[in-house]
Structure formats: structure tokens, C-alpha cells
Amino acid sequence: MLNEKVQHLWNKELSQCSYEEIYLAIQQLCKEKMQALPLVQGKRKLYYISAEFLIGRLLTCNLINLGIYQQVAQEMEQAGKSMALLEDAEPEPSLGNGGLGRLAACFLDSIATLQLRGDGVGLCYHYGLFQQKFHDNKQWEQPNPWLQPNSWLTKENITFTVPFGKFTVEGELYSIDIPGCDTNSKNRLRLFDLKSVQENIVQDGIQFDKEDIRQNLTLFLYPDDSDQAGRLLRVYQQYFMVSCAAQLILKELEEAGHAPTELAEYAVVQINDTHPSMIIPELIRLLMEKGVGFTEATDIVSRTCAYTNHTILAEALEKWPISSLEIVAPRIVAIIRELDRLAKEAYPQKGLGIIEDGLVHMARMDIHYGFSVNGVAQLHTEILEQSELKNFFEIYPEKFNNKTNGITFRRWITACNPWLDEFVTKKLGQGWKQDANLLEGLEKFEDEESLSRLLEIKQTCKEQLAEYVLHQQGIELDTNSIFDIQIKRLHEYKRQQMNLLYIIWKYQQIKGGKIPPRPITFLFGAKAAPAYILAKDIIHALLCMAKVIENDPQVSPWLKLVFVENYNVTKAEKLIPAADISEQISLASKEASGTGNMKLMLNGAITLGTLDGANVEIAQRVGEDNIYLFGKKSPEVIGLYESRGYCSREYYQRPEIEPLVDFLLQKPMLAQGDAECLGRLYQDLTHKDWFMTLLDLEEYIEVKEKAFADYENRTEWAKKMLHNIAQAGFFSSDRTIAQYEQDIWKLKSI
Numbered sequence: 112m113l114n115e116k117v118q119h120l121w122n123k124e125l126s127q128c129s130y131e132e133i134y135l136a137i138q139q140l141c142k143e144k145m146q147a148l149p150l151v152q153g154k155r156k157l158y159y160i161s162a163e164f165l166i167g168r169l170l171t172c173n174l175i176n177l178g179i180y181q182q183v184a185q186e187m188e189q190a191g192k193s194m195a196l197l198e199d200a201e202p203e204p205s206l207g208n209g210g211l212g213r214l215a216a217c218f219l220d221s222i223a224t225l226q227l228r229g230d231g232v233g234l235c236y237h238y239g240l241f242q243q244k245f246h247d248n249k250q251w252e253q254p255n256p257w258l259q260p261n262s263w264l265t266k267e268n269i270t271f272t273v274p275f276g277k278f279t280v281e282g283e284l285y286s287i288d289i290p291g292c293d294t295n296s297k298n299r300l301r302l303f304d305l306k307s308v309q310e311n312i313v314q315d316g317i318q319f320d321k322e323d324i325r326q327n328l329t330l331f332l333y334p335d336d337s338d339q340a341g342r343l344l345r346v347y348q349q350y351f352m353v354s355c356a357a358q359l360i361l362k363e364l365e366e367a368g369h370a371p372t373e374l375a376e377y378a379v380v381q382i383n384d385t386h387p388s389m390i391i392p393e394l395i396r397l398l399m400e401k402g403v404g405f406t407e408a409t410d411i412v413s414r415t416c417a418y419t420n421h422t423i424l425a426e427a428l429e430k431w432p433i434s435s436l437e438i439v440a441p442r443i444v445a446i447i448r449e450l451d452r453l454a455k456e457a458y459p460q461k462g463l464g465i466i467e468d469g470l471v472h473m474a475r476m477d478i479h480y481g482f483s484v485n486g487v488a489q490l491h492t493e494i495l496e497q498s499e500l501k502n503f504f505e506i507y508p509e510k511f512n513n514k515t516n517g518i519t520f521r522r523w524i525t526a527c528n529p530w531l532d533e534f535v536t537k538k539l540g541q542g543w544k545q546d547a548n549l550l551e552g553l554e555k556f557e558d559e560e561s562l563s564r565l566l567e568i569k570q571t572c573k574e575q576l577a578e579y580v581l582h583q584q585g586i587e588l589d590t591n592s593i594f595d596i597q598i599k600r601l602h603e604y605k606r607q608q609m610n611l612l613y614i615i616w617k618y619q620q621i622k623g624g625k626i627p628p629r630p631i632t633f634l635f636g637a638k639a640a641p642a643y644i645l646a647k648d649i650i651h652a653l654l655c656m657a658k659v660i661e662n663d664p665q666v667s668p669w670l671k672l673v674f675v676e677n678y679n680v681t682k683a684e685k686l687i688p689a690a691d692i693s694e695q696i697s698l699a700s701k702e703a704s705g706t707g708n709m710k711l712m713l714n715g716a717i718t719l720g721t722l723d724g725a726n727v728e729i730a731q732r733v734g735e736d737n738i739y740l741f742g743k744k745s746p747e748v749i750g751l752y753e754s755r756g757y758c759s760r761e762y763y764q765r766p767e768i769e770p771l772v773d774f775l776l777q778k779p780m781l782a783q784g785d786a787e788c789l790g791r792l793y794q795d796l797t798h799k800d801w802f803m804t805l806l807d808l809e810e811y812i813e814v815k816e817k818a819f820a821d822y823e824n825r826t827e828w829a830k831k832m833l834h835n836i837a838q839a840g841f842f843s844s845d846r847t848i849a850q851y852e853q854d855i856w857k858l859k860s861i
């Protein structure tokens with residue numbers, strides 16, 4: 112198959128081709144196969160609208176889903192070519208930033224595999240999220256030109272006009288085919304691009320004229336919103352996205368022969384966080400243009416739209432000044448005002464209106480005018496119901512529901528950890544690939560041979576990662592050391608700084624002569640938002656600490672801190688299989704769910720975490736012997752915020768904590784770093800510490816020490832790994848999507 116393809120394309124033998132040539136040949140092969148697949152059919156269609164789709168490289172997963180991976184791998188082997196080098200020829204699409212975007216990508220895979228009729232809809236950012244470079248122990252941002260002439264995108268012949276206040280622009284539609292796994296059918300990811308976009312207006316890193324909307328609109332994901340022009344650009348992006356999406360939905364409805372008034376019977380719109388919320392007034396506006404009255408249009412749209420909340424942080428719930436909307440999208444302002452008036456008429460209590468103090472509260476619009484509101488883990492949904500959105504839960508209890516997140520096992524075990532996939536399949540047969548709950552069948556394989564094979568697989572993955580890190584960053588990893596991994600966006604609430612304080616503690620212990628039984632490698636991967644100063648300070652402190660350790664011959668044989676540059680899906684696929692310990696240490700109540708925690712568990716890492724997000728459900732499943740829990744629980748934390756009872760200074764003054772925080776400003780650190788950045792972090796920890804790092808620090812150190820000690824009993828540790836893998840089935844996104852279908856979308860049952 113592949114041999115013929117390259118012969119035809121490049122007129123030479125596979126063995127003579129470069130990896131770029133082979134990659135292009137396989138991409139074409141897949142694209143042809145996918146083009147030939149029929150679309151999933153069904154009466155009702157889902158539109159999953161999202162500002163992010165963090166899809167990762169597509170080659171391996173497409174080959175798997177199309178059922179031709181083995182055949183291609185065999186041909187490659189016969190030609191003496193490596194699959195790993197082939198994969199590296201693909202640039203990673205840069206269409207997302209973190210959990211919410213990666214979740215959307217896992218969902219697309221599961222929706223197609225469960226043969227539900229549903230497309231993703233979003234934007235085609237030319238440079239997407241910035242590329243991260245380290246220099247002077249700091250993060251620098253570069254554009255990420257991932258879009259190449261040959262890509263997975265197919266240009267459609269569909270254009271929509273988007274009317275802004277003072278001018279209009281054209282949106283052009285591109286599609287990426289999403290094949291189901293062994294289904295012989297596909298859905299699509301629909302991405303809109305700005306016709307008049309100009310890549311060449313970007314200079315000097317990621318700087319560009321933020322006011323030149325006609326040329327900049329689809330250049331970057333989340334342009335820096337620390338100033339007014341940046342914020343306005345975000346509103347432009349969002350309205351552009353939803354207007355194109357709404358026009359597409361109504362066009363498809365009409366082409367299927369249905370009336371605009373039948374929208375809710377034939378379409379369902381899932382709003383992924385508040386970024387696409389303006390689709391509600393936009394759909395109402397377009398229905399009214401087609402002659403539907405306001406009241407009926409509002410009723411139809413309310414039966415079509417459902418909202419997913421991904422955050423408890425108040426600052427992340429979007430609120431836009433109505434004055435900004437008047438500039439960007441004046442045609443929906445009157446509609447929003449009327450929706451607000453009706454909401455206030457029905458529910459005059461304070462805090463329920465859509466417009467308050469001149470700000471449009473997007474989440475409130477979603478709740479009043481959508482039929483479903485869901486959180487993304489049990490605890491998260493409970494907190495929404497009981498505190499954050501309590502007033503709304505009281506008036507609309509029937510709208511609230513939980514959908515605990517999940518991950519696609521096709522990418523997060525089959526593609527990224529073939530050794531573990533093979534191990535599981537040998538024990539259980541192929542069935543677990545259809546029904547992930549069957550993984551529980553692994554529980555009984557506690558025999559010596561199975562356990563030692565599990566340890567061997569972990570070792571293989573660690574060696575593979577070591578090779579990669581050496582090649583990428585020139586850093587050597589000791590594969591005999593414990594790999595302790597924290598990979599996620601950089602945010603204070605995720606508390607990478609607490610991990611840093613542990614490392615400082617360990618460093619001081621070793622300096623004091625307390626040598627650990629085995630070396631430890633701490634791996635981090637994280638990008639900080641370009642305008643998030645404290646997050647960048649934390650990166651800086653970690654990079655400085657890495658150097659401090661490296662330069663200290665007394666400590667460096669025992670500790671290593673590696674910050675993987677430009678963390679992305681590709682790097683996650685290498686890091687996750689190699690992890691021994693999964694750091695999930697957010698301040699309880701702040702992490703909506705987390706999904707990295709699930710990927711790491713599935714790959715046999717043991718969680719060290721707080722009872723936050725989906726960690727709670729992980730703990731319920733694996734039991735206390737197979738997870739390391741610490742820290743204050745969410746009711747206590749919520750209580751501390753309410754009573755303003757947390758004072759970081761009191762914790763700082765404890766003799767166990769003071770030397771750790773003080774170390775930030777001592778000679779070894781200052782010799783590596785920037786006193787201003789380190790000083791700012793020190794000041795924050797000692798005077799503010801909004802996410803209560805010091806509150807949980809001592810217990811964190813204690814429990815982490817216990818985990819490292821337990822690691823030395825290799826058989827017992829392997830059992831913990833086995834139980835984690837066996838209990839991971841619940842976190843398959845196939846389960847999550849089946850629940851969305853059953854409770855919200857009802858694509859098949861209507």
C-alpha cells in the first residue's frame with residue numbers, strides 16, 4: 112500500500128525516501144481513504160463549538176482509526192524505516208492551550224467512534240498558541256507556524272460574511288476529517304479562517320498590530336488581553352467564530368430540507384466554556400432574519416444550546432463590557448438587552464441578570480437560555496450547584512448535570528504506549544478497546560511475571576523519554592531514578608511553586624547529609640500566558656533551581672530538575688508513559704477536573720494529589736493504598752476564602768517553611784536569576800499566596816517522602832501501578848460521550 116504510494120508520488124523505493132516524503136505520502140493516503148468514507152448519519156446533529164481543539168499530531172491516530180497502522184508499520188520495517196522518525200516529520204497543529212482544548216479533541220475521537228453525528232466548530236489560528244523557548248532562565252514566546260501547504264486541512268467552497276460594527280469580513284471554511292475507530296465513517300472538524308488574514312504583520316516574537324482586525328483576526332489563539340486592544344480583539348475573534356458557526360448550522364439545516372423553526376429538532380449546540388456563548392444571540396438574530404419572531408426564536412435557541420463550565424475561578428468566567436459589544440457586534444446588542452430584561456423580569460433577585468454594571472455575563476446568558484449546564488467532575492459540579500452557581504441551581508435544578516471528563520484511549524495508550532497496549536491485550540484480549548471497563552480484569556494479574564513485565568514496560572518508556580530529552584534539549588536523564596512529573600498549564604492554583612518548595616527542601620536535606628535511597632528526577636512541562644507575570648516568575652524560579660542543582664556536585668548525583676521546553680501534545684505522549692509519580696497538587700476546589708491525571712493513571716503512574724477535581728473519583732476507584740493524598744479538602748478551603756482566614760505569613764514563619772521560601776532570595780538562586788522576578792515570587796508567597804501554597808506544604812512534603820520510600824518496594828509499587836491501570840476504564844472519553852448522548856444530545860434516540 113505505502114510502497115505503491117511512494118513509488119507513484121516520488122518515483123522511488125520506500126527505502127530511498129526521506130521521512131518528509133514518506134510522511135506526505137501517508138498523509139495523502141489517509142486523506143484519500145478518509146475522503147471516501149461516508150459521514151456519520153442521523154436525524155439530529157451535534158455542533159461542538161470551541162475556541163480550542165488541541166488535536167495533536169494526526170498521523171498515528173488516523174492510521175489506527177483507519178485500521179491500517181499495522182500494515183504501514185510492517186512496510187516501514189521492511190524498508191528499514193522508523194515509525195518514530197516518521198512521526199517527527201509532522202508539525203503539531205497549534206489550536207489549543209490546555210485541558211479544555213485537549214478535551215474537545217478527545218471528544219471528537221469518541222463522538223466519531225461511537226458513530227454519533229457531530230462536528231467540531233472552531234477557528235483556524237495560523238500561529239495558534241506561541242512556541243515556548245527558554246533563554247536566561249526565562250520563557251520567550253515565538254510564533255508557531257504549524258500550517259504548511261500540505262496539511263490535514265481541506266478547503267471547502269463555503270464562505271460567510273460576518274458583520275462587525277464598522278466593517279464586514281469574510282470567513283472561509285476548512286475541514287479536517289475525523290474518522291471513527293473501525294467504523295468506516297467519519298465526522299469533521301470545521302475550522303474558520305479569515306479570508307483577509309496577513310501573516311506578515313507579525314514581527315519581533317509575537318507582536319502585531321492588535322487593532323488591525325481585518326488582517327490579524329485568526330493569527331493567534333488568546334492574544335494577550337492585558338490591554339484594551341487585546342481584549343477587544345478577543346471579542347472580535349469570538350463573534351467571528353460564533354457568527355460563522357451559526358451561519359453554517361442554519362445552512363446545513365436548510366440544505367437538509369428543514370425549516371428554521373425546526374432547528375432544535377435537528378441540531379444541538381454544545382458551548383465549550385463561555386468563549387462561544389455569543390452563539391445564543393447570534394442564532395436568535397439569524398432566525399429573526401429568516402422571519403421567526405423574537406419570542407419563538409429565543410425558545411428554539413434555548414432548546415438547542417447546552418453549556419459546559421470548565422472553571423471555578425471567577426476571573427475566568429467571561430464578562431465583556433456592553434460597550435465593547437456595541438463596537439464589535441452591535442447587531443446582537445439589542446437581543447442581549449432583551450434577553451437580560453426578560454431574565455430580570457422573571458428572576459428579579461440580584462446576581463441573576465445577564466448585564467450588570469455594564470458587563471455582559473456570558474455564563475449567565477448560557478444558563479438562562481440553554482437547556483443544560485454541566486460541570487466536568489463530580490466535585491466540580493457539586494461546587495457549581497452548592498456555591499458558585501447556587502442561585503441558578505435553585506431556579507433551574509433540572510438543567511444542572513455532571514459529566515466527568517475522559518480521555519481517548521486510542522491516543523493515550525494505544526498510540527503512545529504500544530508496549531502497555533500489548534500487555535493489556537495479551538491479558539484481556541481485544542474487548543477492552545470497545546468497553547474500557549473491562550480493564551478491571553487486570554486486577555487479578557498480581558503474579559510475579561505480570562508485575563515484572565509492568566516494571567519492564569515502565570523502564571522501556573523511561574529510556575525512550577531519556578533518548579528524546581537528550582536529543583531535544585541535550586539533557587541526560589538517569590533512568591534508574593524516580594520520574595516525578597508535573598505537566599499542565601502554568602497557573603498559581605495548580606501550585607507548581609509548591610513542588611519547587613519541595614525540591615528546595617530535598618536539596619537542603621541532601622546538603623545536610625540525608626541522601627535518598629535513589630536519585631529523583633523532577634520533570635516539568637508548562638507554558639505561562641504571556642501576560643501572566645507571576646506564572647512566568649515561577650518558571651524562572653524553577654529554571655534557576657535546575658541550574659543550582661546542576662552546579663552543586665554534592666546534590667546533582669541525587670536530584671535533577673528538568674523543565675521540558677514547549678510542552679505540547681507531542682511531548683505529553685512521551686512524558687506520560689514514562690511517569691512514576693503524577694503530580695496533581697492543585698488547591699482543593701480549584702481544578703475543575705484535570706485530564707492529565709487520567710492519562711498518567713492509565714499509564715501506570717501513581718497520583719500524588721489533593722482531593723480536587725477528578726482526583727476525587729480516581730481516589731474512589733483505586734482506594735487509598737493506591738494513591739497518595741494530602742492537603743486541606745475543598746469545604747475547608749472554601750471556608751477559608753469566605754472567612755478570609757488564611758494568612759500566608761503565619762505559615763511562612765514556621766521553622767520548617769521559612770528556610771524553603773527564603774532560599775528563593777539566597778546567593779545560589781540570585782547567582783542564576785533575576786532578583787526582581789525571584790523577589791516578586793518571594794513577596795507573593797510571604798504576603799499573599801492567594802492559592803494557599805504554604806497551607807498544604809508540610810503535609811505535601813511528608814506524603815511525598817512516603818511515596819518515594821514506598822517506591823523502593825518494587826513489587827508493591829508494581830501492584831499499585833496495576834490497580835491504577837485496571838481502574839482507569841471509567842475515564843475513557845467513550846464513557847463520557849455516551850453520557851452526553853444519553854442525557855443531553857439525544858442524537859440517536861429522537
Ligand code: 26Q
Pocket residue numbers: 208209210211212214333336421422426427429487516702703704705706724
Ligand atoms: C478567559 C478570559 C480571557 C482570556 C482567556 C480566558 C480563558 C482561556 C482558556 C479561560 C479558560 C481557558 C481554559 C480553561 C481550561 O483549559 N480549563 C480546564 O478544562 C479542563 C477540561 O474540562 C479541566 O480538566 C481543567 O480542570 C480545567 O482547568
